[in-house]
Each structure stands twice: as C-alpha cells, then as structure tokens.
Amino acid sequence: MKKPFNCITVAEAKELQDNWMKTRALYIEKELGAPDCCEFLFSVDELQAFLDYVKAGSGNQTPGIRIYFGAYGTGKRDKATVFLAPTLGVTVGSENNYKLEPINRSLQGMPPKIY
Template sequence: MGKKRPKKCISVEEAKELQKAWCDTRTPEIDKCLGFEDTREFWWSVEELQEYLKYVKKQSKKQGICNPGIRIYFGAYPKEQCKMDKGYSTVFLAPTGAPAGEMGKGGGSAANNYTLEPYNFGSAGDPPNSY
C-alpha cells in the first residue's frame, strides 16, 4: 500500500467550510470594488508542481539549505497584461530557507530565498470554480 495520509490534510467538509467563509466574507467586497468577479482558485498539474519542488530542493541543497519551504503569495496582474483588461488575481509560490545556522531553522518565519525564482502562471477559473 501507499504512504499514509499526510498529517496536515483536512477533510472535504473543512475545505468547503474554508471556501465558504472566504466567499461570504471577502468576495462580495472584492468584486464590488473591482467591478467584476475576480478569480479565487488556481490550478497546476501535479507534474508541474513536482518539477518546481525538485528545482527548489536541488538549488537549495547547493546553497546549503537543508529544509527549504514554499510561501504562497497573493498577487494581481496589471490590467494591461490581462485578457479583457481586468487585472485578475493570481498566486505565486516563493522558495524560502537559509543555510544552516542562519536566520533560524525554517517554518513560517523562514526568509524568502530571493536567489531562486518564484513560480506562477497556473490556470484559473473564469468564473471561479467553487470547492
């Protein structure tokens, strides 16, 4: 049999609850302010993500970073770069980590690793897909 379920997995019900809370408390104001329904979900294939994680692991190891991480940031495209001249939201993945002995051991406070390129350009629902 395969590996056990990772400890930080949540149930489908919990995920639906999180999505609903986001939609109920944020999307009406965001969409009202922007004047259109913004995207709120992003997609990459498992293969793409594995390729990026392999890149981060390999390059981090070369830098002496033994426990790299990934931080996910919200972003928005400039209107001029978007279809339909809107300026949709996006997210990008940013590598984190410092060589052993520098700035702690990692976790949520790990420094961004600005020597490695962030990852972007997934697909997004238009209109957004609800979970």
C-alpha cells in the same frame, strides 16, 4: 502511501471556501465591478518539477514554500493570482530564497470553480 498529517476534510475545505466567498470575495467583486479569481490550478507534474528545482537549489537547507497572493494589474488580466516562493527554512520567520525563482502562470477559472 500514508495521508499527510496536515490534510483537512472535504467539509473543512468547503467551509474555508465558503468563508472566503462570504467575507472577502463580495468586497473584491464590489470594488472591481466583476468577480475575481479565487482558485488556481497547477498540474502535479508542474508542482513536482518546481519542488525538485527548489530542493536541488537549496543545498543542505530544508526549504519551504510560501504562497503569496498577487494581482496582474489593470487591463484585460486585472485578476488575482498566486505565486509559490521558495524559502530558506520552514519556520514562520524563514526568509525567502531570492536565488530561486517563484512559480506562477497557473490556470485560473473564470468564472471561478467553487469548491
């Protein structure tokens, strides 16, 4: 199978993670008083099932997936998370498809697994 056109190199990925850690993670840790999550793990099967759900629920539209940052709130799980939300198209201005539910509940590394 051919590699998708928008893949980045491992070196580019490491640079992006390093930039995140240097420019954002430090401020988050200072504010919260502890490190926060910075990586989230979904199985390929979970992602494929979600993509199949989105495709089936989108009719003739070409859906997209928008990835949002979130946080669980206060208490024991006062950590960051992400959720993947279906969209009604694949442009920057595409609306979210609120008829389909987002996916969440990934595995989160604590301490985080640095790329």
